[in-house]
Amino acid sequence: MFLSPYFNKAQQLVSVSAQQASEFAKGVAQDFNPIHDVDAKKFCVPGDLLFALVLGQYGLSQKMTFRFEGMVGSGVNLVFPDAVGDSFAILDDKDKQYLSVSRSGESTLCEVQTESFVRSYVAFSGLNFTHVLVPLMKQHGMMINPARPLVIYESMSFDLHTLDFDSIALNLVEQNLAIDGKRGDVTLKFELHCGDKLVGTGEKTLVLSGLRPLEAQSMDEMVARYEARRIGYQQAD
Incomplete structure (x- = not known):
């Protein structure tokens, strides 16, 4: 299972250390x-990793919805029951809920197919910030706290x-991007293709916190820092 190191x-x-979470994210x-x-x-811990762990444990279903309800810290013990139904939640060993999941349709436990799906799905996150969120914030004249x-x-x-x-x-x-005071709600809709064939659709929603009026220089510096982190990681790898 390709997720084993994480x-x-x-x-x-199930627990995830800060190092494991950071390595998965990057x-x-x-x-x-x-x-x-x-x-x-x-x-x-990245929401993408929680998403991947659920698919790794319970398989890929045709229709799935994940709602994130809490931020998972380093070393938190999450309970992954051996068997779950069509709707279930992931809680820690103190009964705090972090994630709710619903699923329907056919399912597969094929590790190769699930890994391919997870890798493509979460890699989409790498494009979110500079290619999607930054242009959206500029369009609305707002920015997150740099x-x-x-x-x-x-x-x-x-x-x-x-x-x-x-x-x-x-x-x-x-x-x-819908803005309400200092909060921004982002909705991203996408299609899933296998070659030239449309095999499904999907949606992600994100929350931007601490919004403030756009300052071009601060925004540019924030993007530059983000890109420097990406390049630095790739060069060190």
């Missing part, structure tokens, strides 16, 4: 959000017409 498991308890999802740095003051850039997942969902595919590619087809 989590620890003892019976039904190495698999190409996500350089500072909140996933090992030494981040407000560290959290000193503490906080972008977190609220939900993910997808609807696959078929499980008859060996690889997928995600194409963004719609993007929207």
Whole structure:
């Protein structure tokens, strides 16, 4: 299982160290959000990794929805029951809920297919910041706090017409930012293709916190820092 380096498991308890989470964010999802740095003051495990762990444990279903309800810290013991129904939640060993999942349709436990799906799905995150979120913020004349850039997942969902595919590619087809005070709600809609064939659709929603009026220089510096982190990681790898 390609996820093995990124989590620890003892019976039904799954935990992720800050180092494991950071490596997944940067190495698999190409996500350089500072909140996933090992030494981040407000560290959290990437939502993409929680998503991947659920698929790795319970398989890929045609229709799935994930709602993120809490930020998972380093070493938190998450309970992954051996068996779950069509709707279930991931809680820690103190009964705090972090994720709710619903699923329907056909399912597959094929590791090769699930890995291909996960890698393509989470790699889409690596494009979010500079290619999607920054242009959206500029369009609305707003920006997140450059000193503490906080972008977190609220939900993910997808609807696959078929499980008859060996690889997928995600194409963004719609993007929207709704601003309410210092909060921004981002909706990203995409299509999933296998070659020339449309195999499904999906949606991600994210929350931008601490919004403020756009300052071009601060925004440019924030983007430059993000790109420098990405390049630095790739050169060191």
